[in-house]
Amino acid sequence: MKVLVPVKRVIDYNVKVRVKADGSGVDLANVKMSMNPFDEIAVEEAIRLKEAGKAEEVVVVSIGVKQAQETLRTALAMGADRAILINAADDVHQDIEPLAVAKLLKAVVDEEQPQLVIAGKQSIDNDMNATGQMLAALLGWGQATFASEVEIDGGAATVTREVDGGLQTIKVNLPAIITADLRLNEPRYASLPNIMKAKKKPLEEKTAADYGVDVSPRLEIVKTGEPAERAAGIKVGSVDELIAKLKEAGAV
Amino acid sequence: MAVLLIAEVANGALAVDATAKALTAAKALGDVTVLCAGASCGGAAEEAAKLDGVSKVLCADDAAYGNGLAEPVADLVVSLAGGFSHIVAPSTAFAKNVAPRVAALLDVMVLSDVTAVVDADTFERPIYAGNAIQTVKSSDATKVLTVRTSTFDAAGEGGSAAVEAAAAAGNPGLSEWVEDKVAESDRPELTSAGIVVSGGRGVGSEESFELIEKLADKLGGAVGASRAAVDSGYAPNDLQVGQTGKVVAPDLYIAAGISGAIQHLAGMKDSKIIVAINKDEEAPIFQVADFGLVADLFDAVPELTEKLG
Numbered sequence: 314m315k316v317l318v319p320v321k322r323v324i325d326y327n328v329k330v331r332v333k334a335d336g337s338g339v340d341l342a343n344v345k346m347s348m349n350p351f352d353e354i355a356v357e358e359a360i361r362l363k364e365a366g367k368a369e370e371v372v373v374v375s376i377g378v379k380q381a382q383e384t385l386r387t388a389l390a391m392g393a394d395r396a397i398l399i400n401a402a403d404d405v406h407q408d409i410e411p412l413a414v415a416k417l418l419k420a421v422v423d424e425e426q427p428q429l430v431i432a433g434k435q436s437i438d439n440d441m442n443a444t445g446q447m448l449a450a451l452l453g454w455g456q457a458t459f460a461s462e463v464e465i466d467g468g469a470a471t472v473t474r475e476v477d478g479g480l481q482t483i484k485v486n487l488p489a490i491i492t493a494d495l496r497l498n499e500p501r502y503a504s505l506p507n508i509m510k511a512k513k514k515p516l517e518e519k520t521a522a523d524y525g526v527d528v529s530p531r532l533e534i535v536k537t538g539e540p541a542e543r544a545a546g547i548k549v550g551s552v553d554e555l556i557a558k559l560k561e562a563g564a565v
Numbered sequence: 566m567a568v569l570l571i572a573e574v575a576n577g578a579l580a581v582d583a584t585a586k587a588l589t590a591a592k593a594l595g596d597v598t599v600l601c602a603g604a605s606c607g608g609a610a611e612e613a614a615k616l617d618g619v620s621k622v623l624c625a626d627d628a629a630y631g632n633g634l635a636e637p638v639a640d641l642v643v644s645l646a647g648g649f650s651h652i653v654a655p656s657t658a659f660a661k662n663v664a665p666r667v668a669a670l671l672d673v674m675v676l677s678d679v680t681a682v683v684d685a686d687t688f689e690r691p692i693y694a695g696n697a698i699q700t701v702k703s704s705d706a707t708k709v710l711t712v713r714t715s716t717f718d719a720a721g722e723g724g725s726a727a728v729e730a731a732a733a734a735g736n737p738g739l740s741e742w743v744e745d746k747v748a749e750s751d752r753p754e755l756t757s758a759g760i761v762v763s764g765g766r767g768v769g770s771e772e773s774f775e776l777i778e779k780l781a782d783k784l785g786g787a788v789g790a791s792r793a794a795v796d797s798g799y800a801p802n803d804l805q806v807g808q809t810g811k812v813v814a815p816d817l818y819i820a821a822g823i824s825g826a827i828q829h830l831a832g833m834k835d836s837k838i839i840v841a842i843n844k845d846e847e848a849p850i851f852q853v854a855d856f857g858l859v860a861d862l863f864d865a866v867p868e869l870t871e872k873l874g
């Protein structure tokens with residue numbers, strides 16, 4: 314079985330985000346970028362399937378600017394076999410919407426014929442939580458989102474999902490899309506020798522036009538602003554003082 | 566304009582709070598038809614019909630909809646979508662699973678976690694864990710959106726909409742339900758509670774998480790947790806508050822032993838009053854706290870529990 318993992322290059326989760334003064338977006342120039350944390354988990358899961366003998370090949374795909382090469386190299390260094398970069402933007406500030414990403418991924422799936430796609434649950438930049446579900450829709454495949462446990466067994470995956478009330482387990486026929494939640498696994502760090510080896514692994518470059526997919530956005534960004542600031546609070550010296558303050562504020 | 570609101574139905578019952586909050590957003594967009602889908606959702610449909618501002622309720626009763634599986638529910642919504650300008654749902658795990666699938670089947674983008682309706686085409690939504698708020702204008706024929714319930718007030722009761730049966734749309738049989746592990750609790754629900762008490766890694770163990778629970782019970786509040794507390798097994802996953810957990814905005818949020826990472830703040834910084842109890846006076850949580858107490862939570866939390874009420 315072949316496993317396809319879409320990985321997105323996003324602002325590093327530790328970086329303090331700055332909104333650009335002109336309201337056009339978030340400043341991404343000269344900012345540390347990394348693989349979307351959920352995608353690291355997805356890559357890890359795919360590699361574990363390979364190590365367990367349940368998958369033969371792990372292919373990673375990234376859509377965006379050419380710098381996403383680095384993200385793909387990271388995935389290769391973790392243990393993915395092969396990478397595909399789809400150049401779809403020149404400006405690092407241009408985000409490709411989940412619908413367009415899903416259409417491109419569908420085209421890749423049509424070519425590569427994987428039995429399983431493991432995506433991240435959500436990108437930490439646009440916080441859409443949409444691409445996996447959209448890809449499943451376009452392919453007419455089943456979906457198991459927000460996965461915290463995956464078991465592949467013959468023609469199906471049994472997936473435990475993190476839902477509002479607790480956990481839900483479903484069985485989804487392969488081929489299918491799984492999206493990885495935080496507790497699915499703990500991704501490995503790439504070792505130095507593997508980072509070196511990854512430089513020689515195949516990385517194919519394509520463009521969105523190669524797949525005939527229009528990536529123009531459906532959502533026009535009117536404005537990007539700062540969230541409302543909270544007024545500065547105070548420190549209290551004791552539990553008694555805290556209770557007095559809470560009573561004064563009518564909170565208890 | 567006509568809006569189809571996908572109700573949150575769990576085990577045949579209407580999740581009133583989530584549905585009523587999404588209804589407030591939906592009403593701003595047009596005439597609202599509510600869809601209840603379930604294995605037996607007559608009761609939920611009757612409940613939905615009572616909400617103020619609902620014109621009609623569609624009740625799709627079919628075993629295929631009993632467990633909220635995305636594929637049959639999305640097919641159902643798409644089969645009913647004609648004539649609606651907007652399809653709206655509360656941002657629950659169920660709707661986040663279904664709405665993007667519906668949107669892709671309609672060849673439109675999804676608007677996730679909408680926090681404000683500007684006009685029929687224009688919406689605000691938080692990005693980057695709430696560190697920026699984006700206003701976007703959709704050019705799609707049908708707008709599919711999930712709304713962040715913590716930012717909308719619940720619509721009241723007083724409606725008396727007609728309930729109609731909706732034809733089931735079949736089950737593609739791509740997935741099947743195996744089991745639910747639902748935590749039973751007598752406490753208020755996290756996303757609708759007026760008071761939330763959350764514990765973090767500082768709580769140290771599953772046993773000491775009881776300190777957090779006792780304070781919550783004393784206040785009649787819900788219990789929350791940071792990701793670190795959930796990852797460490799101190800609290801179940803459904804209590805996680807944050808960017809990828811639940812988003813809450815209670816009147817009072819008490820964070821004990823939580824450092825205040827942006828991913829946690831994303832889920833609670835719109836609370837009315839925030840209290841932080843942390844032994845590290847430099848902890849970032851103090852930057853958003855109205856009242857900060859630099860103290861060991863093992864002393865402060867029991868003392869607070871004892872002295873309150």
Ligand SMILES: Cc1cc2nc3c(=O)[nH]c(=O)nc-3n(C[C@H](O)[C@H](O)[C@H](O)COP(=O)(O)OP(=O)(O)OC[C@H]3O[C@@H](n4cnc5c(N)ncnc54)[C@H](O)[C@@H]3O)c2cc1C
Pocket residue numbers: 326350351437764765766767768790791792793794805806807808809810811821822823824825826827828829832842843844845848860861862863
């Ligand atoms: C993609 C992604 C998504 C994430 N999503 C979420 C999310 O949804 N929700 C979330 O919470 N996190 C999320 N995180 C994790 C987040 O970055 C932090 O790691 C996490 O919030 C830290 O939890 P914590 O504050 O409990 O632990 P820590 O950061 O370890 O803080 C523990 C705090 O407890 C204090 N403490 C220790 N002992 C005591 C004591 N005896 N008395 C008082 N104080 C004490 C310490 O001073 C410290 O400030 C996410 C991370 C990533 C990468």
Ligand SMILES: Nc1ncnc2c1ncn2[C@@H]1O[C@H](COP(=O)(O)O)[C@@H](O)[C@H]1O
Pocket residue numbers: 318319320321322349351352355374375376377409411414431432433434435436437439440441442443444445
């Ligand atoms: N530009 C992209 N390139 C590759 N994968 C992506 C891209 N955008 C989204 N994805 C995948 O889809 C998941 C969910 O993203 P989103 O729908 O944007 O929240 C991510 O975790 C990735 O696995």
